[in-house]
Amino acid sequence: MEANIAVPTDKKDIWNGGGGKPFGASYGKMMMWYFILSDALTFSGFLAAYGLTRFKFIDTWPIADEVFTHVPFVHGDFPMIYVAIMTFILIFSSVTMVLAVDAGHQMKKNKVAWYMFATIIGGIIFVGSQAWEWNTFIKGSYGAVKTTEGKLLQFVKDGKQIALADFVIGNRTDGRVQHTKKNGLWFEEEGTIANYSVAQVIQAYNANPEIQVRTELIDLDKKQKTILSREAGSAMLARTDRVVEGANLEENEYGNTIFADAFFFITGFHGFHVVSGIAINIIIFFNVILGTYEKRGHYEMVEKVGLYWHFVDLVWVFVFTFFYLV
């Protein structure tokens, strides 16, 4: 019975029902660490599964720095720059977080509040960047065609990838209309149809002799995608049955379907962690302002949410390496 009774005690630092503190850590901090450990294993599971899939398709996997080349408000080709900026934002918000913890040790309430505020802003900027990245990825920028057996073909001019819109002229000509609830079966919808038909793309390919077809297959000597001759390209194009623009869970213009799935899943799960981290940070921020921890006599709560926030940063370091760099 005694163990179930809340014992009034002045020693708030010890675990309930015992005098000793295992590892010299408070209950909350230790459990935060073990939560982080188990969450780290979850993320490792995702990244390891990504590794397995990539090894399975090692000769055809999309090359990440050909996919993530965009920076907001700037035109042109900047592989990885934006992801690097996002990494900086997250590392910097980690710094303001650890500065908040540091100020908490010195019981400087205002400093803690300001550093927490900066951390929250950093987190919001990161999530916003992530949303922009997703938007760009889903919209796509080049477009591709797919063969009946699911192989993806992209188009290049002078060795550089070009968009369908750069060489296919005019609007879709085969009269295919987007199926909506209004013009078709009221209980069915279809995803956005492509801007061009396959026949149009093939016609444009035949009319532009400088355009070549690029397959997913990686030339292992150069670590670049294979570019087909005009004749081989024609033969491949004859086997296509659909135009792919952008990315979703079923197909994407970058290559293997599971590449986009892993992108959505891993960065999405990380983004979810950032969002919940921001929410927890906001709660603690208001507690700081209200003076909760000043009354409590220590800012250990800030330290504990700090651990979670640093963990989110730590995961991003690995996602950055294994999704974008390697």
Place this chain on the structure above:
Amino acid sequence: MAHAHESNTKRIWIVFGILSFITIVEVYLGILKPAALHLQGMGTSWLNWIFIILTLAKAYGIAWVFMHLEGEKKWLRRSIVWSAVFLISYLVTLFLFEGGYIFDTLSPLVKW
């Protein structure tokens, strides 16, 4: 909270500088992809090994200084780090071997 009242501000900024520098090096190498590092290697390219080592260095900096593992009791630290390192190495080894095996088995069946 053994270090209750001392300030570590300077150290924090130094670690931030190191982490930023590593990130810049990674991005620089990732864009440049020097052929000697990119096209040769052991198991995977030298470039990938560099990325992996730099990543582990960054993880060490974040965990030890920002998450303050260096100040915790030795066995709290070990219960966290050893568990993670052992389980993750095991998982990754199995998964990557399996992925390589599936590639060896299936890729000859796909004609490009």
